[in-house]
Amino acid sequence: MLRANVEPEIRRIDMPDGSIVQQGAAQPAKVPLYESHKTIHPKAVKGLYRRLKTVTFSVLLALFFIAPWIRWERGPDAPAQAVLFDLTTPRFFLFWIEIWPQEIYYLTGLLIVAALGLFLATALAGRVWCGFACPHTVWTDLFVWIERIFEGDRAERIRMEKQPWTARKALRKAGKHAGWLTLSLVTGFGFLAYFTDAPALLHDLFTFQASYEAVSFFAIFVGMTYVMAGWAREQMCMYMCPWPRIQTAMLDEHSLVVTYQADRGDNRGPKRKSQNWDERRAQGFGDCIDCGQCVQVCPMGIDVRTGEQADCINCGLCVDACDSIMIQQGLPTRLIAFDSLAAQDTRASGKTYQWRLIRPRIIVYALLMLVIGGAMAWSFALRPSLNITVLRDRAPLFVTLSDGSIRNAYTFKVANKTRQDRSYTLSVAGLPNAEIKVIGEAEDEAAAHTATISAQPDSVATYRVYVTAPRTAVSATSLPLTFQLSDTGTNEKNSHDSVFMGPAN
Structure with a gap:
């Protein structure tokens, strides 16, 4: 007697925790619909790009905090702050320049030139703006630095997260959040100082004489800084900022981006101390020893070795981490480096690659910036009083x-x-x-x-x-x-x- 081959009935069951379970002859493992966010603990690293980031951050922060305190004499009954976006007058003051509401087109032109500059920078070196000059990156880096002071480097922070709460852990957490809150307060005041006289604002806040509007905006700036730089961090870049998705249209095969030299590094695998490089290469391994340092230092928590990714901010920290490992192993550096996809393909075919700076999109962006910027400067120079x-x-x-x-x-x-x-x-x-x-x-x-x-x-x-x-x-x-x-x-x-x-x- 032959038995009919009948497929067992499979039922779909929605669980209270949001997961889906299928019941039938085979019971697959529960697959959650949502996964909790995994905290990224970037490791400290030293190297060229880390120094460049520190210098860039220092200059930008100095400009941000110092600019509202620079005085500029404009005459009687005029604000003496060099940089002021006065919404009550309303006027925008920038040293000797005064922009009236009827001249808002100058700000529009400035934003267009800035956007074209961002396109040009992206075409040249990918998301270099995100990695070195974006305000969110700057403040996130500061918050991570404060976190590292109180809780230690990556490994120590991970161990502490797994440990039960103790008085020492509570004090370290409290110190970190106190540092975050202090920086957020200073940042909130810095933002607000661009919209009102900085010395008067400081006096009003300390004497509790500030207006309701000033206190409200101050609280908003403080809260957003604390949440975005302290908690959101890479989630802001991944899920809220549209630029990672837009910037892919600005790139071409000659754009310099952080790349992994797969032809040299793969196959990847850990290296034993007793193993020499001739033995490893005989077994088919490449120069990458799969130490994971490039992933541990990444503020986005991505693995650049898996290919080009929109979430990579081109900060270069993985380059510093990999170069230090290559030096320890006695190997050439630049296993991970700023390189172009065209260069990789050319070298793979045994040819010599010459980086092309002058390209059609570079010319278009530069000409548009020159034309719009020149027209704005000409119009501003000839504007009537x-x-x-x-x-x-x-x-x-x-x-x-x-x-x-x-x-x-x-x-x-x-x-x-x-x-x-x-x-x-x-x-x-x-x-x-x-x-x-x-x-x-x-x-x-x-x-x-x-x-x-x-x-x-x-x-x-x-x-x-x-x-x-x-x-x-x-x-x-x-x-x-x-x-x-x-x-x-x-x-x-x-x-x-x-x-x-x-x-x-």
Whole structure:
């Protein structure tokens, strides 16, 4: 008698902990849907790239914390802080440069140039910005340094995590978090000092006289620094920052990235002390002794030997770790190195590789930066010290006076960007025999075609202006009109085009 080959019924069961179990003839192991985050404890390392990171971090931190304290005299009733993003005025001050809200396009252009610079740096050397200059990387490195002071290096921290709580462990943890909180407080003040006067802010915080807004933003900056640099760390780069996914489009085969020389290092395997290198190579092993130092020093916890990865921040610490091991083993360095994929492929075929600095994308990024940056610099150098804004009344469009002449009303604004009182002469062009009158200003019968207005230092003066023209001069329902403004002291001029409305003929 033949037995039918019947597949056993398999049932899917959702467990309370979120895992899935399949019941049937075979019972596979439980596979969790979610895995708890594994804390990464990067090991301290010495070498070229570690020194470069330390120097870069030191310079950037010094600039960040010192800049708000630099004084810059701008005259009476003007802020004396060299770098200030004053949201109450509002003005952006950068030494001798003052940006008004109407000139926000300068900041837009600056952001575009910075983005292109980031693209250029990525095309040249991968995520070198992330590894050496990103604020998150800088502060995370500081927090790890504080952690290392109180809890020791990687191996000691891992052992302490597995040990039960004792008074000594609690004190070391408390010291670490106190250091983190202190750095977060200093950082929060540093951020806030760019938006208000630094000495006044420090006094207000210590005397509990700071405004609700200042205290709120200070708490936000402190909290975000503590959470991001102390707890999130590499998770910020892996799951929250979009740049790792975007930067792959900026790379090409000639970009310098951290690479593992697989043709030289594989096959990998531990090396016994009694084993010499001739024996290892006879057994098919490469130069990599699988010590894992490159993984232990990585702040992202990745293994660069498995190939190119978007999460690698190109910090070069694995290069320092591997070079130190190669030196100990008496082997050439650069088993892990900054290299290009094209170089690896070329050397694998036995040819000589010459790194190409000038490439199409490099030229495009550099030219765009040059053009946009040059246009911004040219525009800024030629920008006037006075700006005009004119709004014509829409209701009514015009008024017919008793003598038959037509009058239009306008709201006229002049921005005086200097630190002195200014007097201006206002006139109109494009409309024959037009007369101008400024409400609230004394009329000059001898100069009916012009008016005199003034503006206080670093302010916007608003006026109500009437323009009147004879009926015979209004030949259409809409005529072009130009307001002309001349500084009586410096003879600087500016103009603004508008229209003059009249009745249908």
